[in-house]
Amino acid sequence: MVLTGMKLWIGIDDTDSNKGMCTTYLAVLLIEELEKTGAKLIGFPRLIRLNPTIPYKTRGNGAVSFLIESNKDIGEIVDLVDEIVLSHAMLDDDNTNPGVVFVENDNRAIDFLSKFAFKAVRDVISLDEALFLIGKFMLPHLKYKKGRGLIGALASIGLDLYDYTLELLAYRKPEKFGSKREYDKESFFEADKKTYPKTFDTVDWHNKEVVCVPNSPDPVLFGIRGEDIHALKEAFEIVKTEPIDKYMIFITNQATDMHLIHYNEIEKLENYRSYILKGEVIDKYEIQGGHVFIVIQTPFGEVKCAAFEPTKQFRNIVRKLERGDVVEVYGSMKRNTINLEKINIVELAKIFIEENPICPVCKKRMESAGRNQGYRCKKCKTKSKEKIVKIKPREIEEGFYEVPPRARRHLSKPLVRMNVEKKHIFR
């Protein structure tokens, strides 16, 4: 069939809840139903992760958009989409407020949406801002309940993917939704061994966990992340699981650090934003539960940074920091605390320690001979005035460290993707 129809972006968000569904899955259902009407999917659907700190969002805060070419008129497409959202979205949940937006590919709204989208990833956007754009460009849309999903729906269409990765998402048979996922753990380690670093964050070797299989009751069976479509497919062939219903490859801003605002760009710090900050360590402590904190002095004042218990061995790096170390921290700010995703130790402080001298005659450590009396060897009575000043050997090196795969946030760029010197990668 020759298509000469219109090209239409469809963006959708906020259809899931903690009890089930996943917007990526709903998008795949939409694509299937639209294809039945003769529409054609163009390129990969886009999975766009928005500001990860927004409190009322489900954990992932992911919206989806895709481009289709269709001969149907837009009214028919909107009706079909409405029907599918009504039958699959978790509308009974108070926190689920879906939104769908339709934007023709040649609409000049697209240019405005890219700025809006970038803000949705790094900042906090009100529903009014989304409704304003929808009104300004008269965009067809579907708004359910509060319609908060319209924000992500617009952003998922507009975001400029100047950096991107891919994720292959495999879905369960509908009758399995909510039950325990069946899979062969070893096969995921095997897939990682064969395809890393072209795929990443499939497993966590140190903590012996498969990290790409969720525990939530949603339709996702697993997701293979990576840079290269062939590597994704290779890993997909290796893993052994319960029967797969369907799968889809998404292009995504996951693993790009797109949420982080650099300290050069700001004048003050705000909660619900994510930052790269540079500062000097001025304090360090640990609280019950194994949560490790440092306080750094920055141009914006003192900032508390946390390595929480789930970041496991990453905490050992933070524990070895000392006052005076210069670090760059990467992470989201909530309750006035940066939740560390990565740390770059820029410069380790020289820490001096004082020791009693060694007796030159019998090689034993000398003792204090009293206040301002110097030192004396207990055995041979040799005297010495000078204590020894030594530089304390540091147990860590300068460079980049990151949380292990089990604790990685969707948007965090793994070090394996970063073009920097002195990387210390936890696998």
Ligand SMILES: [Zn+2]
């Ligand atoms: Zn001696």
